[in-house]
Amino acid sequence: MSHEQFEVLSNQAVAACAVVYFLALLAHLAQWAVERKVPVTASTGEPAREPAREPARAAVGAVAGSAVREDPPVTTGAAPAAPYDHTGDRADRFGRIGLALTVVAAAIHLVAVVSRGLAADPARVPWGNMYEFTLTGTLVVAAGYLLLYRKFSLSWLAPIVTGFVLVTLMADVLLLYSPVTPLRDALQSPWLVIHVVAAIIATGAFTIGGMASVLYLVKERWLARGHATGHATGLATGRGYLARLPGLEALDRVAYRTQAFAFPVWTFAALIAGPIWAKHAWGTYWSWDPKEVWAFITWVVYAAYLHARATAGWKGRAAAIIALIGLATLWFNFIGINFFFGQGSMHSYA
Amino acid sequence: MSLDRLDHREDQDVPVQRNRQDRPATAPPGLAPRELGRWAWRQLTSMRIALILLFLLALAAVPGSVIPQETVDPNRASQWQGQHPHLTPIYQKLGLFHVFSSAWFSAIYILLMVSLVGCILPRSAVYWRGLRARPPRAPHRLERLPEHRSFVTDEPPEAVLERARRLLRRRRFRVATAPAAGEGSAVESLAAERGKLREAGNLLFHVSVLLVLAGVAIGSLFGFKGGVIVVTGHGFSNSLSQYDDFTSGSLFNPENLAPFSFKVTNFDVTFIRRGREAGQAHKFSAGLDYQSSPTAPRKHATISVNHPLQLDGTDVYLISHGYAPHITVRDGQGHVAYAGPVVFLPENATFRSFGVVKVPDAVSSTGRPEQLGFEGEFYPTYAFTMRSGPFSAFPDAKNPAVSMLAYRGDLGLDSGQPQSVYTLDKQHLTPIRKADGKPLRLDLMLGQSQKLPDGMGTVTFDGVSRFVKLQISSSPADWLALLGMSLALLGLLGSLFIRPRRMWVKVRREGGRTLVEVAGLDRTAGGDLAGEVDGLVGGLSDRPVDGHGSRRSDGPSTAEENS
Numbered sequence A: 001m002s003h004e005q006f007e008v009l010s011n012q013a014v015a016a017c018a019v020v021y022f023l024a025l026l027a028h029l030a031q032w033a034v035e036r037k038v039p040v041t042a043s044t045g046e047p048a049r050e051p052a053r054e055p056a057r058a059a060v061g062a063v064a065g066s067a068v069r070e071d072p073p074v075t076t077g078a079a080p081a082a083p084y085d086h087t088g089d090r091a092d093r094f095g096r097i098g099l100a101l102t103v104v105a106a107a108i109h110l111v112a113v114v115s116r117g118l119a120a121d122p123a124r125v126p127w128g129n130m131y132e133f134t135l136t137g138t139l140v141v142a143a144g145y146l147l148l149y150r151k152f153s154l155s156w157l158a159p160i161v162t163g164f165v166l167v168t169l170m171a172d173v174l175l176l177y178s179p180v181t182p183l184r185d186a187l188q189s190p191w192l193v194i195h196v197v198a199a200i201i202a203t204g205a206f207t208i209g210g211m212a213s214v215l216y217l218v219k220e221r222w223l224a225r226g227h228a229t230g231h232a233t234g235l236a237t238g239r240g241y242l243a244r245l246p247g248l249e250a251l252d253r254v255a256y257r258t259q260a261f262a263f264p265v266w267t268f269a270a271l272i273a274g275p276i277w278a279k280h281a282w283g284t285y286w287s288w289d290p291k292e293v294w295a296f297i298t299w300v301v302y303a304a305y306l307h308a309r310a311t312a313g314w315k316g317r318a319a320a321i322i323a324l325i326g327l328a329t330l331w332f333n334f335i336g337i338n339f340f341f342g343q344g345s346m347h348s349y350a
Numbered sequence B: 001m002s003l004d005r006l007d008h009r010e011d012q013d014v015p016v017q018r019n020r021q022d023r024p025a026t027a028p029p030g031l032a033p034r035e036l037g038r039w040a041w042r043q044l045t046s047m048r049i050a051l052i053l054l055f056l057l058a059l060a061a062v063p064g065s066v067i068p069q070e071t072v073d074p075n076r077a078s079q080w081q082g083q084h085p086h087l088t089p090i091y092q093k094l095g096l097f098h099v100f101s102s103a104w105f106s107a108i109y110i111l112l113m114v115s116l117v118g119c120i121l122p123r124s125a126v127y128w129r130g131l132r133a134r135p136p137r138a139p140h141r142l143e144r145l146p147e148h149r150s151f152v153t154d155e156p157p158e159a160v161l162e163r164a165r166r167l168l169r170r171r172r173f174r175v176a177t178a179p180a181a182g183e184g185s186a187v188e189s190l191a192a193e194r195g196k197l198r199e200a201g202n203l204l205f206h207v208s209v210l211l212v213l214a215g216v217a218i219g220s221l222f223g224f225k226g227g228v229i230v231v232t233g234h235g236f237s238n239s240l241s242q243y244d245d246f247t248s249g250s251l252f253n254p255e256n257l258a259p260f261s262f263k264v265t266n267f268d269v270t271f272i273r274r275g276r277e278a279g280q281a282h283k284f285s286a287g288l289d290y291q292s293s294p295t296a297p298r299k300h301a302t303i304s305v306n307h308p309l310q311l312d313g314t315d316v317y318l319i320s321h322g323y324a325p326h327i328t329v330r331d332g333q334g335h336v337a338y339a340g341p342v343v344f345l346p347e348n349a350t351f352r353s354f355g356v357v358k359v360p361d362a363v364s365s366t367g368r369p370e371q372l373g374f375e376g377e378f379y380p381t382y383a384f385t386m387r388s389g390p391f392s393a394f395p396d397a398k399n400p401a402v403s404m405l406a407y408r409g410d411l412g413l414d415s416g417q418p419q420s421v422y423t424l425d426k427q428h429l430t431p432i433r434k435a436d437g438k439p440l441r442l443d444l445m446l447g448q449s450q451k452l453p454d455g456m457g458t459v460t461f462d463g464v465s466r467f468v469k470l471q472i473s474s475s476p477a478d479w480l481a482l483l484g485m486s487l488a489l490l491g492l493l494g495s496l497f498i499r500p501r502r503m504w505v506k507v508r509r510e511g512g513r514t515l516v517e518v519a520g521l522d523r524t525a526g527g528d529l530a531g532e533v534d535g536l537v538g539g540l541s542d543r544p545v546d547g548h549g550s551r552r553s554d555g556p557s558t559a560e561e562n563s
């Protein structure tokens, strides 16, 4: 295939995966709508319609010891604790369809990213501008969600992730699209690959963590308003999406685990690989260019997040808020700096 | 409040080292200075203050990105200052044009570092003592631990314990045998511990932050960074007077500048001709003939973006490039009053460039000394439309032209005020006018000459050279900062991902058989503690684990996680 054809392929794949993400979102919204009819009860951790023939499964769960399984019993979206009925079945089916569609969409998304790289002459890594960075970053979010789906029983995150990826992709195409061009001289360095890959992965992981932090705050507020009985234990009864979110501890843990993963990656991207590359390209490791200033700010805020989680009065709510401030600085650095201080920064993108 | 559950582990009878960082802030004690000092120190080294200082540091960095920094982009900073005459003095007082070396920014990070040291030292001491300590004894009631199993076997207790020791060692636990707390010798137990490196990682991380700071500080005290524009065919020798701009740390000594010199032999650039990227500079590189000292042999090197030349700890970088048209000015007497390449600074992607020519020593046709000045644009590929006026159609020098306005009068060179070579101080200059009274514009294609009115002379555009902008810099302890950062990352990984775990095995003779109890405790959640406990039980007993005890604890959950 010629470079032009790859470019066309990439554009079509972006459109196609957006459509499939949209369908996945619809499926999850349908799942959610169906589940609204089913109240969640906190009486038992095991979904009531999985009767006691399940001790073997419980034992497997205990041995596998996944983080969420160790939780105090919490019902998740996929496991409505209603008496066995067809509503729950339908919800499950919608959930599975949504998940399958998300996998398909992510695969097409991958095609879009790869062919974008092949479209350049000579072929290159597809991270030459904001459009490509966003294209890849959203793929990392989708893939990270799929990878962690089992480990953290992430079905409750499905509508958020598919919605987020869809909206971001649309904004990317509408606002940031730029045709394929070769990399500028300054970008032609192996450190580009290392630095940018790490930055994209960290951004994707911070984003997933941020989603969990937002849900933590929303759920906490919801519990505090007494929308659920038994909220003193973090267990909720009630209807709707919020009732089906995992307990605060589990949300906090997902947020922490993804952000604790992202933090060292970000440290490497922004404070090690970035400076090394800057040294090669511009002759100084660190020059307090606006992009660097904000990368530093993001780093410091997430360091504060880690400290907050280790400090008695700051755990939980305050930590979640700090994490979201960190995420805001991260996104501002990516989007805001380019638009507000574009001419003042040596980084033409990301 | 459900979050309180996160703290549940504290009320278990498990020795957990609590450090004073977690102590809630108390009101200051009475005014006894010693007490007050101690109180202040405890506050400063508390986690809360560390948090607040981190926030302040983040906040304090913000203006450094919003306001143009003199150290980052001096041109933009002075431009901004020109546009904001009222704010500028205030901002200057506040150090807002050099945030990262301002007193208040330094104050925040110095406080943070003091807090950090105050935090690390005691922790390190505790850790050091803890390192050699044996794993803590089995708690009295193992069944209260989150993961607990028990089974009965016919093997003698010693054999079970011996096997447990082997199994745990294989799983990289440190193992110690001791009688269990508060029980008779009928009970034997074994304690094992793993993952102590987590704390070491945390300490390494924080120490490394100090190392980074040391590296940065040394670099900014002893380092320098200078810029210079060199026209191809011309040379540079490394002394202060040769730089166009130069900044250095307060302990930098110009005597220590490495005594190298070089000549820029050539500059090559390829501009993409066709397609969407047309006009982008593709590859550019400059050839340098250099000597590392006046007596050293002459060598050749090619530098390009991402490929600097390193000379005695000093790096020479190719930053950008541009054009230097050759202008010759003959005065009214016909003498050459000025000749040579003049650097025109690029203004846009097509390399329309701006420059000035200053001719201080012309002599008019009547024999009067006269000063002439010219200012205008250079177009590498001159084009013209009625709508846009003159412009450059392409960045390469395909059809070069200069277009300059001419002035006469006093250039201000003798005023003692330092002056930029790239601007004309027009205070005492008047435009030279044509016969019709309009200001004279010289429009010269390559090789053309034009006469100035009143027999003032002629101006010729007789060639084009390229120039390169080089950055020459040295920051001596960069490697230290980089090393510190890498160690910090290493420590961080250890501190985030090593999971400290403790395991206990208790055996007791009961009615001719042996009752074995196994329990484990994690200091962080997310690890597969249950799996490890089950694995150990499986290795100790050939029988499948019975339901006795708590397989899945319905006591307190293990959701605790403090880091």
Ligand code: HEM
Pocket (backbone or CB within 6 Å): A302, A303, A306, A307, A310, B021, B044, B045, B046, B047, B050, B112, B115, B116, B117, B119, B120, B202, B205, B206, B209, B492, B495, B496, B562, B563
């Ligand atoms: C430049 C300033 C600092 C930075 C960038 C920083 C960064 C970090 C990071 C990233 C962590 C997470 C790693 C982990 O969980 O072990 C951490 C943990 C920690 N930091 Fe800092 N820190 C700084 C200053 C301080 C200060 C001043 C103190 C003492 C008051 C402190 C005390 C701690 C403690 C006790 C932990 C461990 C928390 C836990 O038990 O999980 N740090 N720090």
